[in-house]
Amino acid sequence: MSRRAWVQVACVAITLFMGVPLYLIALAALSSRESLNRFPLPLLPTDPSVETLRTFLDTTGIVPGFVNSLTVGIGTVLLSLLIGVPGGYAVARYAFRGRGPYQMFLLLTRALPIVVLSVPLARIFLNAGLYDTTYAVTLLHTALALPTTVLITAAIFVGVSREQEEAAMVFGASPMKAFLRIVVPQALPGIAAAAMFTFVLSWNEVLGATILTLNQRTLPAQVLTTLSDSPLAYRFAGGFALVLPAVVFIAIMRRYLLNMWGTTLR
Amino acid sequence: MSDIVVRNLVKAYTPGGPRATDDVSLEVAEGEFLVLVGPSGCGKTTLLRMVAGLERPDSGTVSLGGRDVTRLPARERRLSMVFQSYAIFPHMRVRQNIGFGLAMRKVPGDEIDRRVRRAAELLHLEEYLDRYPAQLSGGQRQRVAVARAIVVDAGVLLMDEPLSNLDALLRLEFRAELKKIVRQIGTTTLYVTHDQAEAMSLGDRVAVMRGGRIVQLGAPLDVYDRPSERFVGGFLGAPPMNFIPATVERNGDKPVLALGDQHLAAPSTLDEWVGRPVLVGVRAENIEVSTEAAPGWVTATVEVVEPTGAAVLLTVRLGEHQIKVQTAPGFRVAPDDTVWLRSTPEALRLYDPETSLVLRP
Numbered sequence: 001m002s003r004r005a006w007v008q009v010a011c012v013a014i015t016l017f018m019g020v021p022l023y024l025i026a027l028a029a030l031s032s033r034e035s036l037n038r039f040p041l042p043l044l045p046t047d048p049s050v051e052t053l054r055t056f057l058d059t060t061g062i063v064p065g066f067v068n069s070l071t072v073g074i075g076t077v078l079l080s081l082l083i084g085v086p087g088g089y090a091v092a093r094y095a096f097r098g099r100g101p102y103q104m105f106l107l108l109t110r111a112l113p114i115v116v117l118s119v120p121l122a123r124i125f126l127n128a129g130l131y132d133t134t135y136a137v138t139l140l141h142t143a144l145a146l147p148t149t150v151l152i153t154a155a156i157f158v159g160v161s162r163e164q165e166e167a168a169m170v171f172g173a174s175p176m177k178a179f180l181r182i183v184v185p186q187a188l189p190g191i192a193a194a195a196m197f198t199f200v201l202s203w204n205e206v207l208g209a210t211i212l213t214l215n216q217r218t219l220p221a222q223v224l225t226t227l228s229d230s231p232l233a234y235r236f237a238g239g240f241a242l243v244l245p246a247v248v249f250i251a252i253m254r255r256y257l258l259n260m261w262g263t264t265l266r
Numbered sequence: 267m268s269d270i271v272v273r274n275l276v277k278a279y280t281p282g283g284p285r286a287t288d289d290v291s292l293e294v295a296e297g298e299f300l301v302l303v304g305p306s307g308c309g310k311t312t313l314l315r316m317v318a319g320l321e322r323p324d325s326g327t328v329s330l331g332g333r334d335v336t337r338l339p340a341r342e343r344r345l346s347m348v349f350q351s352y353a354i355f356p357h358m359r360v361r362q363n364i365g366f367g368l369a370m371r372k373v374p375g376d377e378i379d380r381r382v383r384r385a386a387e388l389l390h391l392e393e394y395l396d397r398y399p400a401q402l403s404g405g406q407r408q409r410v411a412v413a414r415a416i417v418v419d420a421g422v423l424l425m426d427e428p429l430s431n432l433d434a435l436l437r438l439e440f441r442a443e444l445k446k447i448v449r450q451i452g453t454t455t456l457y458v459t460h461d462q463a464e465a466m467s468l469g470d471r472v473a474v475m476r477g478g479r480i481v482q483l484g485a486p487l488d489v490y491d492r493p494s495e496r497f498v499g500g501f502l503g504a505p506p507m508n509f510i511p512a513t514v515e516r517n518g519d520k521p522v523l524a525l526g527d528q529h530l531a532a533p534s535t536l537d538e539w540v541g542r543p544v545l546v547g548v549r550a551e552n553i554e555v556s557t558e559a560a561p562g563w564v565t566a567t568v569e570v571v572e573p574t575g576a577a578v579l580l581t582v583r584l585g586e587h588q589i590k591v592q593t594a595p596g597f598r599v600a601p602d603d604t605v606w607l608r609s610t611p612e613a614l615r616l617y618d619p620e621t622s623l624v625l626r627p
Binding site for chain 1: 318319320339340341345346347349350351353354355356357366367370371414418
């Protein structure tokens, strides 16, 4: 077989690897409780029903958990972009003292297990009166997401030539305007990638969210605590509800991703 | 339109380190086209960027049209610039690119439209106004960059090696066009290049830079013909000026130049240099060459014959020195032939071998 054909086979294999579990979990979540116990399990939606999903959604704490997760996710995306994009710009453009160590230091937050971070954080948040709020989880997730936001956007900013900014300034733009009108539009793919990464990270993060909240649980935290003593159908419905928003978010951000990793339109 | 006055500009990228520009002063008259030329690292781009306001000098001043702009940011200097990488904005159409400077200065929309159209006409870009830069060739992108620079009608136009990214043929073509356009709009222009041919052909005056200093400033042909030091003669012109070590001797009452055991007539002003070594500089086209011996001519051996179409370029060996000689295209000679060379004393430039500076009569 030619090289090209192999690439296609690989593409199909990877697509299946990612797609099949998504399909199976969707199938299970949209089947009735009885059909899940049938053998062999049908691989096509023979009798679709929303009964399982409805049961899941009616369970206490699921809808508030969903809202909390969304609040935390979007809040984390906004906050980490607000802090991370200027940070990435600084790393890309300025040769300041200690840039190398700073970049290393940024990654250090990821080197520590979340549990190690969460316990002292819980103490701090308790003292500050932030414990058991979505703000607390948003702050934790922002801290976790910042390194990648900074590093991804820095990589993109390096790709936008400094001369373009200078040209904008010669032709009458202030540095801020040059950044907003010239650099940011070209960096959108990277910013979208960082946003996606951040949202998915926040949406999936369980440990920190469990430690930092009691009643204001995010969806995964809520599902996790109730998972062990739930029926099989509930688990499938929970899994589906967890996957869906992340998939939708990625689908929306995808169009900004056309030319990811610095190869912006030239 | 405004003039450019640069006074004692000093800039070092690392404090106390080597100076990118070392106490440079320069005046560009209103409407003049001045070219800064020099090898890479000579400080020409740094000087241009300080005029533009993209680099802050350690000391010295920059004035545009009588206004001291040394402390002003680029956007308040009322100038425009063409960048080496074009620096046009890939996410904007050609129309927005050209009109960017006008939009930033809050010019009304219909006027922007009119002026963009006029600039596009001048640079033959009318058909491309609604395209993105990615859909243009390198030459067209360069035209966009020039159109964007001239549309703002700034008093001063700065160009940083604008032709260096074009291929050789396009560069030659656009060079002439650029000269025409700049003459039409009559803006004071400061132009940076490392290409000596570009400098010679474009500038009203040429400033040759080296090591952060301007070593010679003058009309292109003056600088070409009378290099103030060895470096300038070697840098300007293709082929570069020949430099041959010689000794001044006296033959009767006239000074002559001894090249090894051969002698060449010398300018009479060399009287006080008799008995001392000098460096003889002579342009390839100022050397006469013949295949027949004649009194007063020196002999040399041909090493390489390069017909260039418009001329024949010979590399000959004179004693232990290699020199370039340019002669008419019909000249027939083969390697290892012996030829006879001569040059009029007026065409010879004489340099002090120690300082490399021209000898002042």
